[in-house]
Amino acid sequence: MLRLLGRRVLTAGTAIAAVIAGSLLTAGTAAPAHAAVPDTIPLKITNNSGRGDQVYIYNLGTQLSTGRQGWADASGTFHPWPAGGNPPTPAPDASITGPAAGRSTTIRVPKFSGRIYFSYGQKLVFKLTTGGLVQPAVQNPSDPNRNILFNWSEYTLNDAGLWLNSTQVDMFSAPYSVGVRRADGSTTSTGRLKPGGYNAVLNTLRGQSGGWGNLVQTRSDGTVLRALSPLYGLETGALPASVMDDYINRVWRKYSGSTLTVTPFTDQPGVKYYGRVSGDVMNFTNASGAVVTSFQKPDASSVFGCHRRLDAPNDQVRGPISRTLCAGFNRSTLLTNPNQPDSGSGGFYQDSVTNHYARAVHAQMADGKAYAFAFDDVGNHESLVHDGNPSEASLTLDSFN
Template identity: 75%
Template sequence: MRTRNASAATAAHRAAPARRRAAWATLAVAVASGAGLTVVAPSAPAEAAVPATIPLTFTNNSGRTEPIYIYNLGTLLSTGQQGWADAGGGFHPWPGGANPPAPAPDASIAGPANGQSTTIRIPKFSGRIYFSYGQKLVFKLATGGLVQPAVQNPSDPNRNILFNWSEYTLNDAGIWLNSTQVDMFSAPYAVGVKAANGTVKSTGHLKSGGYQGFYNSLKAQPGGWANLIQTRSDGTVLRALAPGHGIETGALPSTVLSDYVNRVWTKYASSTLTVTPFADQPNTKYFGRVSGNVMNFTNSAGAVVTSFQKPDSDSILGCYKLLDAPNDLVRGPISRTLCAGYNRSTLLTNPNQPDAGSAGFYQDAVTNQYARKIHDQMADGLAYAFAFDDVGHHESLVNDGSPQQAYLTLDPFN
């Protein structure tokens, strides 16, 4: 369940709420653990053991002159403790929090100037690498753990800071490192990993002109989508909120996807939606039919295995609430597939989900325009524009079982 921002203390107090789990969705079985995330992955063979820390080279190609601050925050997988890592990869557990939240220790690492690189070491974490321009981020500790930025809240102390983050897991089975826009589109960056054979995989780069192209396209999109953009008083464009946060703040109508949902409901009242959630299990299929306000899914034996109420736009855009996706083998995989189909508006054009290719994504007039515009501007077409954008492997993720080095590159704002 996505944590709502009811207050500064409870709103931002989460290391990885369910709707942000895109970073880990493809990499392992993720189990919520307090405000953090425990990742269970296969053990690596001894000869391929991943060292306790690996280098991450952080390169600043942004073209901007402000100082850069880096933070590596997360859960130490060997102990389950939450904390931060210094530039050498040393782990520091968070001290106890308070109510109201108390300032967290300064976990910042000085980043490179424009045109320069800095190499730090990252430990076996499930967490985030934040970076900010010109100003340090404000982190606080509540009694339940770390309070992270939640800039949809206008009183969040990080609201007027230009920043972004990447999500990663490094464990004995390797690294999973992504670029994400699940919560917002902001300062552009890409991620990469070097394998044992020396090859480098990367993702997250925008097309030339893609940063401005995204904002220009969003501004031109009728229906409230332009209201997702947040600027600073000096005119600096800071970010575009993800549409779920837009509904939360009133920037986007709560009925933004209702017309599409109504049409889906009508279609599958008299026909069947077939979901094959596992690519490696083509014979595992579930069959959805609408009856009243419920879509029931049956298995091949005809038994009802789970049911979904008619989802609202917020449930779809956040992949939670009425489209909750527990870490099981039935409801969760079906829900993930439905969430992807609604966001990409493919449920009317293809009764067999998920779609194998992206050619038919976002073609309906009623769709997740934010996600559509992000994917349009990515150099490789891949992004985490909503929580289950990994359905069908359309996510911006690099993975390697024996990583030699990781990379995070700040890109130009053009």
């Protein structure tokens, strides 16, 4: 069960380049060029975790100027990966020693699209195959990182600025928040849990019937490591394959006799698509009545992963419609609102059949924002900071309490 860094393109995995592409699809605009962005910017990492474990930091991804995969050291210098093998071969040690509890350290990040990993107490194991870097895949019991407490953030730094987010698309684990300092000295941040929020998310899942508590993974010593996303819950058998069937069936019945209207671009309110179900297919037409795309009736994997039957190519029709459908299914708003996407979050996760993982995560975020599924940015409910001329980025390892 190998996962290669950089493979996600508008699917269930997590790569910030796709996040940016998704945001641009929603907005219908392109990010402006900003030549003032330097080749590297400082990233201040603060350890407020309260843990005594040694912290290790990794900056892994794709160099934007060359398209090569590799890693960056603490100075922001890029190092391409050597050739991998089959079976996979060990990757060079790309770890950076992180700050002790109560301390901060600053590294520099280059123009890159990738991930900032951090682990507690033990270095992560990375390997290289002929297709590139193999990411940790902790839904696999034999993955060498399965019993390590770790997490990651995603970012892109380019000539248009910085995009930096916290993510729970694959798992909810060691808490952290991200931020950016603008050129004028002002700051913004996101991703911080409410006091007690870490345990509250885990306890919400444990208390939810239907297998949701099975998403929580612990180490043999009792340490809670993470809660898997529901997509991986399906893959591991923690959740039943039928977990979303009742809601999906109700949506299909509703739109067999009525119309679902999708307005995918916030800056183009006149662009609308109209969905009606015929048998196992939902057909979308444009204003002239021509069918522009069709979706087979999805299953839970398609919903939680925003892929397969809800695939979202990076185009201007199917992708934006699919993103909106995926968000409506995960948030369980398609029955209560036939005009998608929703204008606010008040009606999210109210059905008894919903993405209870995303519900739990969002409920415990201080600002309500999170990336709890792939297209959680529909309607701007994602935990993302962006600035066109950043002077500094920040990553704060937050308290588990």
